[in-house]
Amino acid sequence: MLNISKSTLILVVLGLIAPYVLYPVFVMKILCFGLFAMAFNLLLGYVGLLSFGHAAFLGTGGYVTGYLVMETGLSPELGILFGTIAAGLLGAVFGKLAVKREGIYFAMVTLALAQLAFFFFLQAPFTGGEDGMQGIPRGTLFGFIDLNDSLNMYYTVLAVFLFGFWLIKRTIHSPFGQVLKAIRENEPRALSLGYNVNDYKWVAFIISASLAGLAGSTKTLVFQLASLTDAHWHMSGEVVLMTLLGGMGTLFGPLVGAASVVTIQNYLSGGELGNYIHIIMGVIFVVCVLAFRSGIVGEFQKFMKKNFN
């Protein structure tokens, strides 16, 4: 039985009509970052783990897909697949090391490892260093869907996004997700019930890293570009902002947060306030943390619960 909730249905419908109302590349950017933030939120919101190195997975997905598609002429679907797998494997290694530590130490381990990945991408011959990889061909999906057509590209991105959305939703509402929530709520108790909590954290980390890689791979095809920006620690910070702004621990929060951040950035970077973009984002972050800690979706849910329940 396919059980689709009302909110998911609205999401699908909005996704389908969006390119006729908005500029498709803009919506694709939101979807890619939305997926990235949702993957990040799986760890922060549902296991209670703050990773400060998720840019490494976004970057890995992007570079691997970019390289395979451009240098070996691989088809886009396989390019995305291998980009995702590469990010997942890197996540397996990083995660194995990071889950041994908790709290701020976990965050620092992920940051340090992500910095290693960043310097690898900076130095490695195939990444183009500071210039990045440019002019990556979008190619033809499954051999017959030309992705150079912007609507074809858009619906491919939407499909990828909805797959990621489904997987995260399923993971949260699975037997595994129950254990994750138990770990988030009370780790010593979960341990004393016989759960090897580090193994559960590790699997969650791998799923999160893979989906972050999927977002990076897809984004690379959209913009035909893989650059250091995606692997930089700024990106790891930005995804924290997106998730907190939208509402961590909610299903739609990260998407809303990503949409808000991308919209603000796009709007500001064109105008005369472009130079102040970091200050404005910083202020938004401070206001969010001080005034509405549950984020946009979290506060909305509280409001609905208070007034319509």
Added chain:
Amino acid sequence: MCADYVLQTKNLVKEFKGFTAVDDVNLNVERGSIHALIGPNGAGKTTVFNLLTKFLIPTSGQILFNGNDITSMKSAEIARKGVVRSFQISAVFPHLTVLENVRVALQRKEGNSFHFWKSDKVLNRLNDRAIELLDSVGLASHADSLTVDQPYGRKRALEIATTLALDPELMLLDEPTQGMGHEDVESVSDLIKKVSKDRTILMVEHNLHVVSKLADKISVLQRGSILTEGDYETVSSDSRVKEAYLGVSEEETA
């Protein structure tokens, strides 16, 4: 060697940077009994608990469960063997429902706890058993409420139900009545009495009334070592125990 001991410790020692918190403790917990560990603050009761459940690693000594050495096992591992603990502060999962708290304990034996691709509806078949367990601690009518909203007494009862879900051979209760009002103390001690059937309980408890009512055997801990052992009458009439608790010696009161 007597086979009737579920849990034994042999010369258990735990040192923290020059301070010996647990000093040469030999505990023998008899099968089917309620064994209480008492002692003044800082006597090392909770440290002993943490050693037994591997939240701390002993400096030296041995821990035997059913005659097998479990000294080097990990927390989760001994829980799967049947040694399950509670915590001093109520250990529940606050933002899960009361039912989910118990179910997450039942879930482990299902072997699907890594299945992230399955719907959690597969867990619903555990609901009947979970309700049964909640009923045994008088919480069945609160099954669908969020745990964080429950009063303290109910959280403790829920914690016991969650522990029972694992059907442990040995239950370790760390101050089960701590911070409770009078009525809650009564109901929780009744509950402990009830669940002690078919299993062994080792508990740390401050409330001597509860100890006198429940415990078959009492070990008194002072400054990390066992001062004396026996039933409530023996222990409560021991002058060294009074001294440890009240800080006065016989000579001074005489």
